[in-house]
Amino acid sequence: MSAYDDLMAFQRETEALGQVMGRLGWDQETVMPPGAAEQRAEEMAALDGVLHRRRTDPRIGDWLEQADTSDPVAARQVQKIRHRYERTQRVPEALSAALARTTSLAHRVWAEARATNDFALFAPKLTEVLDLSREKAAALADGGNLYDALADDYEPGATEAELETMFSALRPRLVALRERVMGSERAVPKLSGAFAEEGQLQLSSELAGAFGYDLNSGRIDKAVHPFSSGSGLDVRITTRTALEDPFNCFYSTIHEVGHARYEQAIDRDYLLTPLGRGVSMGVHESQSRIYENQLGRSRAFTGWLFDRMRSTFGDFGISDPDTFYAVVNRCAPGYIRTEADEVHYNLHVLLRFDLERDLVAGRLDVPDLPDAWNDRFERDFGLKVDQPANGVLQDVHWSEALFGYFPTYTLGNVYAGCLNAALRNDVPDLDAELAKGNTAPATDWLREKVQRHGGLYEPKTVIEKATGAAPSEGPLLDYLDAKFSEIYGI
């Protein structure tokens, strides 16, 4: 065996164990008996220890030195393994362990603080998490930018400077669009009524199938928070139902199918290798968001969904597909990011991006965070935050030290905008097919242009190769402007 073969055989086992870890997470959120939590924590900690020891195994360094990388795919595999290995090497083991311990505790404190609307309860733990994260960032950055060092885990190669440039172009136009929509005379009704769970789950499965989800390599279960989990031949999704809000079920299903199809569609040659997973959170989110929004919330597709909902639930008070389209896309300011419409969503993310940059840079202290949040929220949303649970305490991310993660949501939307423009250009009759519930022309295009490559190209390169242009915020803004100007007659 060559050094490259040894490296890849070792890595393949590590990837397989990583999949096992993911499956434990899936199990915990879907089928685990409630009383098993304590034992499960030990099981996951034990497996995490195994994974950590493998990822820091010094043999990796030797193999990396000797590996033959004349083949370009081999070169990319090695590059990704090296990048991860070097990053892991740079963080002292004691710091890693302290972060794991502290975030585990902080997560619980955050949940309690959110439940009791008590930021002061969370503040000391968040300060600890932030301090450790800054320490980790300093170890990784080696004199460079702290935020870049953290964001690299989620969006390899992304920089604060580039994100800042893109996002500061985005924000004023989003705020302006938001204000125009809010000022519209046209009232879009809210969906009302009760929608039986059985019908929601049945139609949700049908939607998963319509978007190409492969149940031979996946399954759908219920969970409190929908998620997608796993890579390769076992990629599972979850959904949830709310009696009066079937869109929550349908669109979270389509969203998770976007994530899951990405993982399912990756070239089989990359199975259980570093290239066998989606390349970044941003590209991942581009798939989930284009499935959910540019396709799933399009006028054409909602026309089909309108019929399916009428067949499933009977008359539900909306009598024509045009009104239904508007209802699906109804805009309203709200406190909660995960419930936001397409116009408001990125404003939620940009707020978090700016605040966490300040936290990581040391320009903002944790005790001052709620005021900073509330001020910025009122500025961008025209709404006063009424309680911490609707503001600074709403998201789990910071309790888990996921600094640098938030921007990938908006990056995903930006990428989805770019992909949608190129897709519409390449497949001019797309709407005629979407109107029949046929997403294949779009999902085939995405599989071919983006998904099958897995981790072969850098995130930005994937988008550039798919669209023929470097990613930019323009297409997303144009899409949002056109869509919501029409819906709101502005």
Place this chain on the structure above:
Amino acid sequence: MSAYDDLMAFQRETEALGQVMGRLGWDQETVMPPGAAEQRAEEMAALDGVLHRRRTDPRIGDWLEQADTSDPVAARQVQKIRHRYERTQRVPEALSAALARTTSLAHRVWAEARATNDFALFAPKLTEVLDLSREKAAALADGGNLYDALADDYEPGATEAELETMFSALRPRLVALRERVMGSERAVPKLSGAFAEEGQLQLSSELAGAFGYDLNSGRIDKAVHPFSSGSGLDVRITTRTALEDPFNCFYSTIHEVGHARYEQAIDRDYLLTPLGRGVSMGVHESQSRIYENQLGRSRAFTGWLFDRMRSTFGDFGISDPDTFYAVVNRCAPGYIRTEADEVHYNLHVLLRFDLERDLVAGRLDVPDLPDAWNDRFERDFGLKVDQPANGVLQDVHWSEALFGYFPTYTLGNVYAGCLNAALRNDVPDLDAELAKGNTAPATDWLREKVQRHGGLYEPKTVIEKATGAAPSEGPLLDYLDAKFSEIYGI
């Protein structure tokens, strides 16, 4: 940390990873997408490699040398770890790997051979498995008895000689009882009709609850072959339904609850330690069989079940609890061990025990196995084997190198007989409670006397402590004689 603490911390992680392995098996048999099999095999192989390396880690040897065992529980933990470690050390890694590879392949060949009724297809693979097993036995036995060396994995301390003594006392009386039952003039009808799956599953859950299964630390799913899986706080069972055979569903559920309750009831102090699992396959089977047979198929309990079945399914053609009791316990010779009644079951096991002893000792060659099987079967059951799938190919065990496993089934029945006699002595009004569907007096007694101890005592010691006498085949035979003499009027 002392050497003992180090050893136990390491062992605890290994036990936790062993639980993860078990969960992957559960997942595979219940919820895994069909297309995930290939990837799952890699995941399990990777985790198996981790477990193997941990179990052979040389640090264990050092810790064992230095561990303080003045506390008796610590002494027992160390004894169990040492025993396992020394056994693992004795088997060369190449032989372990060859066995893993060969059994994996042999399992597939066996399934195909059974499906096509072609023993010749399986014979070469079985020969390979047997040769490797004998090699392993020789490495373990170090000049001692080969069969003992293999059986120790399933029934620590069991010896071929002791089993042979017990079983040769059992067999003639079982054969005699069988012949008396078969010669009875009294005809016991077979259950007939169709029993809706929903009712079967609902009543099966009720039965699980009635036998004390704790759903806070477990769950019930459907699987092709019912099994119980996991220890401690996460012990899951599966069941199956057959439209015309609800007893299959009900009694396999009760059987698996017996296994599961044993694991759930073990002293929490032993969680994720070598004492935190059932001590042997025989003791495990004693719990599943006493739940299933001595309790679940008792006249008292079937009276309650008769009412519950009538409430669930309406009139199903049996009008009184006495007939129902006989129907539940109906005896009929059959080819398949897993479908056998209480009178025939152990004769199936004894046949396998004798044949596999001959195989391991080299007194019987694989090509001669079918004839040996068929001759013995006809002698004990008065029935000619019609095809290999109903004979030598029916059980999976030998394809998986589980030589020495079969006797634990009958040992379990023998232990169940001993426990039942002692239980009936200690709890004289048991039947009055069973007749109300209340098993608590029995299951509490079993938890207290057997289950809570986990691996604290040697298998025979557990039974002796619970019953006040060394285990023997007498109580089982007396129980069977009395029960079936009455049912069949012989």
